């Protein structure tokens with residue numbers, strides 16, 4: 448293993464009411480993939496923002512080669528060869544994919560449009576995704592934005608490449624492409640710092656794993672000589688049994704039916720969702736699942752086909768109308784669509800439901816508080832107070848607020864778009880149990896997920912979408928990763944890992 452390229456020594460970062468990092472020290476070696484694991488709010492993103500010069504520590508040193516810094520500026524970090532793929536996208540929405548990739552590079556500013564597009568195209572080809580280099584980033588789905596973000600960072604030949612949950616919006620095939628790229632970089636001697644809540648990924652790609660908890664260093668292990676239970680134990684500081692709830696209850700009558708639904712890029716989609724059922728919606732990135740969810744809740748136009756609730760045709764023209772029909776959507780893009788970042792936690796959780804039962808302002812405050820406190824405890828939302836603005840929470844904790852908000856609105860039909868994306872393993876268990884409880888009460892869940900284990904573990908049936916159409920439906924007896932992937936890729940799936 449290579450020599451040390453980056454050391455952190457006694458890094459501390461304090462925010463009002465929160466110690467994000469406490470006397471944190473760690474060495475990174477040349478040519479290693481070093482994974483960092485920790486619960487939501489453990490301090491992972493803060494750590495990498497300090498390395499990237501985006502956040503200034505209160506104490507400690509960053510050593511790179513034989514230079515030592517009390518803090519770095521973003522320019523310094525970049526000139527030292529540090530590149531970051533942020534958890535929250537860092538792209539310019541009104542520029543094209545190609546422009547985003549080339550922006551700020553030496554060649555970028557003067558490069559011809561054609562050259563930029565060629566470069567972008569070559570990078571997208573490595574991922575085997577068909578992203579139009581000329582497409583504006585704001586028009587791309589989250590998964591494709593993530594690939595643009597990755598392409599941007601890898602095109603800059605970094606010495607230290609930091610990835611903060613790069614695979615959160617990706618599905619299995621894209622993850623494999625990313626891993627191929629990572630291995631290539633490792634061979635070239637690049638150090639990769641890799642943050643993910645998907646523990647199986649850490650075993651697939653990392654050489655060492657460091658676990659942190661509450662802003663502190665807990666342990667570093669050689670990946671080869673540790674196990675999943677050991678890592679989880681170090682991370683949550685207690686025994687945690689991982690298991691999917693046993694789905695024994697048979698689903699009831701049909702509550703939501705789609706008949707030949709066409710719109711927003713999807714065509715002729717038909718399926719039924721039954722009462723008390725968890726129906727998984729599988730597919731590769733860009734298959735059209737999020738687009739379909741938007742059509743169902745009226746956020747995108749239904750061009751033809753019909754939707755029926757309890758056997759009666761309905762027309763839904765806005766998410767608000769959807770809510771009045773008892774359909775709630777937990778969106779994929781939590782930051783832009785899921786919550787009001789400038790408002791506090793309590794307000795966000797109670798906003799949709801208190802509007803619904805429209806009560807007076809005084810009772811409202813009290814109810815709001817009770818509701819929010821309940822969900823904060825249930826979801827283990829980590830924050831100093833319920834008055835904390837959502838934008839100051841860690842990525843995973845923002846996701847928990849969005850989940851709480853939709854659950855609090857008590858819909859009969861819930862559409863979860865990637866429910867556990869970015870959520871740590873401990874809370875994930877809580878969410879699975881909650882989903883199981885909800886369906887026992889007769890609530891139906893349509894679950895879009897790119898997490899294969901979750902899809903197979905939680906669904907009663909799985910509908911696979913490919914290129915905007917239903918490629919097939921799997922019953923529980925027929926569930927397997929292979930079956931899903933084959934349908935999703937039109938039968939052309941080959942295992943590469």
Ligand SMILES: Nc1ncnc2c1ncn2[C@@H]1O[C@H](COP(=O)(O)OP(=O)(O)OP(=O)(O)O)[C@@H](O)[C@H]1O
Pocket residue numbers: 462463465466467485486487488489490491492493494534829830839840841842843844869
């Ligand atoms: N600008 C800020 N102001 C106040 N508190 C902050 C700020 N940024 C981060 N924090 C807090 O610092 C702690 C660590 O946050 P951080 O984003 O580093 O967590 P994380 O390990 O990346 O979590 P996740 O897995 O959810 O992404 C959290 O409690 C978070 O709320």
Ligand SMILES: [Mg+2]
Pocket residue numbers: 491492493534611841842843
């Ligand atoms: Mg984070």
